[in-house]
Amino acid sequence: MELLSNLALGAQVAFQADALLFCFIGVTLGTLIGALPGIGPLAAISVCLPLTFGMEPTVALIMLAGIFYGAQYGGSIASILLNLPGTPSTAITALDGYPMAQKGRAGLALFINAFASFCGSSISILLLMFFAPFIAAIALKFHSTEYFAIMLLGLVSAATLSGGAPVKSLIMVLFGLLLGVVGLDSNSGTARFTLGFLELSDGLSLIPVAMGLFGVAEVLMKMEAARKSDASPAKVERVRLADLIPERSILRKLVAPILRGASVGAVIGALPGAGPTVASLMAYSFEKQTNKAGDKFGTGEPAGVAAPEAANNAAVQTAFIPTLGLGIPGDVVMAVLLGAMMMHGIVPGPRFIPTEPEVFWGLVISFWLGNVMLLMLNLPMIGVFVRLLSVPASILLPIIVFFICMGSYSVANNPFDIYVTLFFGVLGYFLVKSGFSPAPVLLGFVLGPLVEDNLRRTMTIARGDATVFLDRPIALVLLIMTALVVLLPIGRAVMKMLAERRAGRDGDAGSKSVLMQPVPDSEQ
Incomplete structure (x- = not known):
């Protein structure tokens, strides 16, 4: 009964005309900002924060929060269509979303993205x-x-992110660990792997690295493909909303990934x-281990889009629990929102x-x-988004590079980040050509x-x-799960080898028994 009265109180606040208006403005801005590679909700919220000083506090928070979770929707659009993550949390979506778009299933991928995002948010x-x-007490x-x-x-x-190549995945994870420790040591202040660049003292930023490994590398791949063939852009037919709704069999298969991801x-x-960002990465990895089609992840599997999208949108909602209930921000964006609340x-x-x-x-x-x-x-805009695939590469690629550079520069207003992006773009190109996945x-x-x-x-x-x-029981259980993740594949490999x-020995024994059988008199 108390819950119903609380919901009624919240509805009185949320259904006010100004709250509805600024909620719509927030989610629309978030979608647009999220679709622009590298800009992200942090910059948008920081810019819009001074505009909220004259607003009622609850309405201001509703708009700023709308920008935050709206960016998760928009960020996956560029990831799916262009292999260019709009926000860091949608980078993993590109692993299966972009192959789906390449196979002519961009509309389905965008529908799954919207559907999984809504379901993940609703569950959260x-x-x-x-x-x-x-x-909050558990946290x-x-x-x-x-x-x-x-x-x-x-x-x-x-190590599961590259399918049947765990050794390559392990190498890539170790390389990522090395990149993560670049900068000044937090305890001793010793410079680690800065190569004499003062700009690397604070470490590498996530956005330039992700934009390079996924965005610039994909641009280079497209340039190579365009140089080898003079193929015209793909003809994209008009997409109707009714055509985007998946078959019941596909929807049934998405229920479990969405629930697990959320x-x-x-x-x-x-x-x-x-x-x-951490939520989407871990949800994708967990789904790849538990899904029956896990070996197909990275080739355009719908579950590979549904799980991380449900996860990152669910994480955005529950990120407010430590921020509101404990006063501890979950990430940088929540820290800005915490400051907005105090203002x-x-x-x-x-x-x-x-x-x-009431708040x-x-x-x-x-x-x-x-x-x-x-x-x-x-959902109604999916057809418009899909038509991006029909834009000629000679027009689309320079625009993509412009937004990549703009997004990288906006992280710290430092031109050095653009060079970092270009470096990792070239590196990502050679990694893909060599059969390594950048995701690990x-x-x-x-x-x-963090480790x-x-x-x-x-x-x-x-x-x-x-x-x-x-x-500590929770830590012990998690470490046991880690050991199982390592030992179970080894055990399966050993059992398969045995x-x-x-089977080889049985085959040899069978052939020997055939040779040792006496020849019938009729055949002598």
């Missing part, structure tokens, strides 16, 4: 409504020990310091939900309204520093005693 909002205080139990264990699980799982995203999003006189913390119910429940209802708006905004590099780059920082913090607190991991040897 339900968790937010029913379990926000409980999830408080995660210390550096648990963070190290869960990030290590993500790193080990990265679950992973909701959990990761509620952990301070994780965010939607408007709202103090997040354990007492926030009971003392500011919390107004936000919760606006999340769902905003996602409905995004669904209604994005990104996972190692994102999770590596290092939390391991150091754990060892400092425990005074070097590694048995601390055995004393079965092949046994």
Whole structure:
């Protein structure tokens, strides 16, 4: 009964005319900003923050939050159509979304993206409504020990991202780890792998690295393909909304990936310091291990689009739990939103939900309204987005390069980031040509520093005693899962090898028995 009264209170706030208007403005801006490679919600929220000073605090937060989760919708558009991640959290979507577009299934990929995003957000909002205080309490139990264990699980799982080439994946993860430690050591201040460049003292930024490995590398691949063949751009027929709805068999297969992705995203999003990027990477890796079609991931598998999109959108919603309930921002964007709340006189913390119910429940209802708006905004526009594929490469590629450079520069207003992007673009091109997948590099780059920082913090607190991991049940369970991820494939490989040897011996024994049989008198 109390929940219904809280929802009614939130509806009174969210259904006000100004709240609906600025919610729509926020999600529309978020979609447009997300579709522009490298710009991201952080820059958009920072620019729009001064415009909210004259607004009612709840309405201002509704608009700024709309920009945040709207960017997750928009970011996947460029990932699917151009292999160019609009936001870091949508980089993993390109692994299967872009191959689907190359096979003439761009409309289906965009529909799955919108559908999975809406479902992931809706599931996360339900968790937010029913379990926000409980999830906040669980999140408080995660210390550096648990963070190290869960990030290590993500790193080990990265070896599954390249299908049947775990050794190549491992090499790419290790390379990503090396990239992640570039810069000044947080403890000693020693420069690591900076190569004498002062610009690398703060380390490499995620956006230039991702834009290079995925965006510039793809531009170079397209230029090579265009040089080898004079093929005209593909003719894209008009796409009707009714034609985009998948068959029931496909929808049934997407239910489980969406539920798994949303679950992973909701959990990761509620952990301070994780965010939607980590959530989408771990959801994709987990789905690849559990899905029956996991060996087809990376070739245009719909589940490879559904799982990470459900995860990153779910993570965006539950990222508000530590921010609002604990006063701890989940990532950089949430830190800006936390500052916006304080500017408007709202103090997040354990007492926030009971003392500011109209703000919390107004936000919760606006999340769902905003996602409905995004669904209604994005589905009719799929046909327009698909027509991007018909633009000639001579026109499209320079525009892509322009947006890549602009997005890289906007990270820190530093031209050096453009050079970093171009370097990783050339590197990504040669990696793809050599049969290596760039995706594990990104996972190692994102999770590596988190693993290092939390391991150091754990060892400092425990005074070097590694048995601390055995004393914390959550960390112990996560480490056991990590060991299983490593040992199960090895066990399967050993069993397969033994079965092949046994079959070979049985075959040899059978052939010998045939040779040793006596020849009948009639044949002598």
